[in-house]
Amino acid sequence: MTTMDKIMMLVILLFCNISKAVRIEHQPVDRSVAEKKRVHFTCTFKDINDNMEGKYEVIWTKDTYIISELNGFNLKRFKFENLFAEKEHVVRINHVNRKDKGGYQCHLRYNNDILLTSNTGKLTVREIPSDRYPLVKLDKEIYRPGEEIAVSCVCENTNPEPTLEWDPTTQTLLQSTIIKKNDSLIWIEATVIASTAVNGLVLTCLLHVEDEPVPRDQSKHLDINNGDFQITTTVLTTTVIQHEKNLSLTPQITNYEKDSNEVDFKQWRLLVLIITFALTTCVSFVVIVILIVYNRKKNKLYKTMQEKCEASDYSTSFLPEVKREKEMASMSSNAFHDQATYETNDESIPFLLEMNCEQDSKSMSSNESIDQATTNESTSVQLKLNREQHLASISSNESHNYATSETTTLLRHRNIKTKYSLSSYIGPGPP
Incomplete structure (x- = not known):
């Protein structure tokens, strides 16, 4: 080893x-x-x-x-x-x-x-039940004579199990008592008929816990008011005072008589809500009416302005056309007058030539016959030149008048296009 x-x-x-x-x-x-x-x-x-x-x-x-x-x-x-x-x-x-x-x-x-x-x-x-137990409960708050009052006392189901019972005075007036429980709660139930005999009855429940020497209790009080039983709660819970434990006391009202002159705040709140709703509705209605009237006036003004603009555009486009028609009529009249004058002059030229020739032939001598023929020939040429100049003048006037009418027509078309383009840009306006 x-x-x-x-x-x-x-x-x-x-x-x-x-x-x-x-x-x-x-x-x-x-x-x-x-x-x-x-x-x-x-x-x-x-x-x-x-x-x-x-x-x-x-x-x-x-x-x-x-x-x-x-x-x-x-x-x-x-x-x-x-x-x-x-x-x-x-x-x-x-x-x-x-x-x-x-x-x-x-x-x-x-x-x-x-x-x-x-x-x-x-x-x-x-286990100790919570401080909120016992709880005395009624199936409703107001009873009428002859109705059955169902009352119960509830407590938490603990280990060890607590004990619930009615106060001896309460027990004498109750018809029967039933004990019920489940996994979380334990309670007792009892019934009593509503009558004047139970007027002012105090329903008291007692809770016994193993580690508490003094039982807890809670009560409910029945009062008759105008034939109805008004339920008010009177808490009469007894607290065990132990060493090194704080004790708190809370005052509670056991019964309360309503003063006839007391202000009912619930009714006042309801009245204020109704008045507020009515005022809000009226203000909304007035605002809607003002908006409707304003829109109608606005639409009417817009239509009036639109009609004026259309009339102005029509007059602007119509006046040049009337002026043009007048000028065309004047041109036609002048042209007809010139044509007539020209035709008259054209027909009278041979006659005048013949007349001049006869007078000249009579006054002229035989020696001057040759010179006179030459003079007549030059006169005829001069008349023809005057006729050609007159025709050229008439043609020039007609061309000028035609160009003026075409320019007027072109300006009219431009005004119409400008009108439609502005209308499409601005829009149709309010309905």
Whole structure:
């Protein structure tokens, strides 16, 4: 056997001796505690040698889960106390709630090994109903004589189960009482016939809880008002005063008589809403009427301007045409007059020549006959030249008048095109 093997054997023997020597003197025990109270579990070890002092640690578990923040435990409620001198280790739970119930164990760990594990201490939590219970309920608020009044008292179903009952005075007037429950609630039901005999009846329910010495209670009060039973709630809950616990008192109105001169704010609010709606409707109507009248006037003005523009465009395009027709008529008249004059002159030229020739032949001597013939011939040529010049003048006037009429027609077409182009650009106007 080598030296290394001997050393390992010595370590194993030492570890076995340590584990056999250490034992748990006090194990965790079962505990039962009321909700919102405090509880603790304790483990005490014995025969821990000097080699283990300050080198071991104690781990607490709940239902095999290590009590730590990683596992969802609130370490503000879970507190650990390690008294190494007395070898006592404690876990304390403050303000116990229903989720804290379960099994708790302590474990001794040394050199990263679990040497000892304690027994399981079981925690039982006695549940307390919420402060809002009991609740007295009626099936409706107003009753008439002869109707059946159904009243119930409700409480949270806890473990241990609470007890509900009617106040002895209330129980004498109720016809029957039935106890019912499910997984979350427990309640009692009773009935009574509405009559003058139950006028002013106070329906009181009592709640008995195991950890509360004084029962809780709540009441409802029946009043007759104009033949109807008006339901008002009178809270008469009794609170148990415990050591180091704050007590708060809240005043409540048990009954209330409405003053005849009191202002009904609901009616006033409704009246204000109606008036506001009416004013809004009137203002909207007036605005709509003003808009309609404005649009009509606008359309009428637009139509009037459009008619004026059309009349102006018509006169502008019509006047040059009338002027042109007048000029054409004047030109035709002048041309006819010139033509007639020309024809008359053309027909009278031979006659005048003959007349001149006869007069000249009579006055001229035989010696001058040759010169006279020459003069007549030159006169005839001169008349022909005058005729040709006259015809050229008439042709020039007709060409000038025709060019003027064509220019007028072209300008008219341009005005018409400009009108239509402007109309298409501006648009048809408002409807």
